[in-house]
Amino acid sequence: MTKTEIRNEGMRIGGEIVFTDDVIEVKYPYTEEVIGTVPAGTAEHARKAFEIAANYKPKLSRYERSQILQRAGELIGERREYLAKWLTLELGICHQHAIYETKRAQDVYQFAAAQALNDDGEIFSCDLTHNGKERKIFTKREPVKAISAITPFNHPLNMVSHKIAPSIATNNCMVCKPTELTPLTAIALADILYDAGLPPEMFQIVTGLPQDIGKEMMVNEHIDIITFTGGVPVGKLIAETAGYKRQALELGGNDPLIVCNDLSDADLEKAATIAVAGATGNSGQRCTAIKRILVQESVADKFVPLVLEKAKKIKFGDPQDPETELGCVIHAQAAELFENRVFQAAKEGAEVLYHPERRGALLPPIVVDKVPHDSELVMEETFGPIIPIVRVPDNDEDVMAISNSTDFGLSSGVCTNDLNRAIAYINGLDVGTCNIWEQPGYRIETSPFGGIKDSGNAVKEGVTEAMKFFTNVKTYSLPWP
Numbered sequence: 001m002t003k004t005e006i007r008n009e010g011m012r013i014g015g016e017i018v019f020t021d022d023v024i025e026v027k028y029p030y031t032e033e034v035i036g037t038v039p040a041g042t043a044e045h046a047r048k049a050f051e052i053a054a055n056y057k058p059k060l061s062r063y064e065r066s067q068i069l070q071r072a073g074e075l076i077g078e079r080r081e082y083l084a085k086w087l088t089l090e091l092g093i094c095h096q097h098a099i100y101e102t103k104r105a106q107d108v109y110q111f112a113a114a115q116a117l118n119d120d121g122e123i124f125s126c127d128l129t130h131n132g133k134e135r136k137i138f139t140k141r142e143p144v145k146a147i148s149a150i151t152p153f154n155h156p157l158n159m160v161s162h163k164i165a166p167s168i169a170t171n172n173c174m175v176c177k178p179t180e181l182t183p184l185t186a187i188a189l190a191d192i193l194y195d196a197g198l199p200p201e202m203f204q205i206v207t208g209l210p211q212d213i214g215k216e217m218m219v220n221e222h223i224d225i226i227t228f229t230g231g232v233p234v235g236k237l238i239a240e241t242a243g244y245k246r247q248a249l250e251l252g253g254n255d256p257l258i259v260c261n262d263l264s265d266a267d268l269e270k271a272a273t274i275a276v277a278g279a280t281g282n283s284g285q286r287c288t289a290i291k292r293i294l295v296q297e298s299v300a301d302k303f304v305p306l307v308l309e310k311a312k313k314i315k316f317g318d319p320q321d322p323e324t325e326l327g328c329v330i331h332a333q334a335a336e337l338f339e340n341r342v343f344q345a346a347k348e349g350a351e352v353l354y355h356p357e358r359r360g361a362l363l364p365p366i367v368v369d370k371v372p373h374d375s376e377l378v379m380e381e382t383f384g385p386i387i388p389i390v391r392v393p394d395n396d397e398d399v400m401a402i403s404n405s406t407d408f409g410l411s412s413g414v415c416t417n418d419l420n421r422a423i424a425y426i427n428g429l430d431v432g433t434c435n436i437w438e439q440p441g442y443r444i445e446t447s448p449f450g451g452i453k454d455s456g457n458a459v460k461e462g463v464t465e466a467m468k469f470f471t472n473v474k475t476y477s478l479p480w481p
């Protein structure tokens, strides 16, 4: 392993670096070596951070916010190799995927820098009705007292960026508790933002175990908004605990790629490329990773060998090797759980076509065909680079019913050249997003994004929507026409 140091990090509270006696170890999934520590912070630390956030009233002009955001994006570019190195070390994804994540994060800041300049205030004339008046009503947006951000392990840079960039763009103060599994990148990001000119009160990082610090992140009196990305159980716990506080809950997914029977051989090749890339990108640990490939019966025999061929070509192994195309999942227990779901599916009649050996957290791109659509492997969120193929009837209505049969409703991809069928899927799938001829995960960082059912409470993220969500609209009227 080529690592130069162990990072013993502190929290970032009110411009100070805060350590505690107890620490949480951060491990490199590939070797299980300790590569860093963060403080085992408590509710007291979170309380202090929220106090600071609530008492600070940001006065940055739109221009200043935009400049900070733009500079932050540039700094991410300048520090790309450093960030990618630590993304690989704490998350275990391969260097190529880590580089990709840094570029996505840069996009977030580019969009937020542009959006910060945009005033979406509205004007309503009041002389519109028979009892109208010679007045005008105006709208303006105001920041809230404090925002609590709780983030997951799987995109340590981009997920935090999707919270903090819109927060800065709207002059808000945010306290973020990154996951205890991959907290180091969030801290590196905080330093980048301070270097870009952000007042430290506007973004603070606290770390700790959920049982010690989690509740304070939901109930602190200063919190107006909780923005959470993570799994369904914690999301539902927040919904129960946080009561009246405004919440964005971005939860798990079980996204299908639907491959229709109108495709030519060349189209099936294209669909197989999308399928394999979508199932294995970021080690399959994207909320929008392809978790089920639903292929219609009459093209399945042609399609499956194409998937198999592409999966076999993936170079998986040492995450730090720049040639590696697939690294680890977050830890060996997760890898084992997902592999066991494959074994269980095989007992239920699935055929395992490719399963090179798993080594700890290094889970290969396992290809499984003929998976029953109600097998746990494809009913639950299997958060790894498994490529499960479910053969489904040629009738689109049946495919939609199967697709909609899980508890999740995040995103979807459909490969068809028939516009009528495409529209039918867009209308018929119970999801937040439907991409025709793309991975479910396709988006730009400012387009609305978020799920329904167990995948989220339909509050959208993406820079533009998050900026609206993070603000209160105030209306005021003036006695002039």
Ligand code: NAD
Residues within 6 Å of the ligand: 150, 151, 152, 153, 154, 155, 159, 177, 178, 179, 180, 210, 211, 213, 214, 215, 217, 229, 230, 231, 232, 233, 234, 235, 237, 250, 251, 252, 253, 286, 287, 288, 381, 383, 410, 450, 451, 455, 456
């Ligand atoms: P998780 O729910 O285990 O943890 C998420 C965060 O919640 C972490 O910071 C964790 O420390 C915190 N947490 C855990 N218990 C808590 C408690 N009792 N109180 C307060 N905080 C608590 O999720 P994870 O395993 O880190 O992330 C993977 C999940 O995130 C997957 O389900 C994935 O689909 C989902 N995800 C969703 C999106 C989306 O936009 N919908 C994006 C990325 C990831």
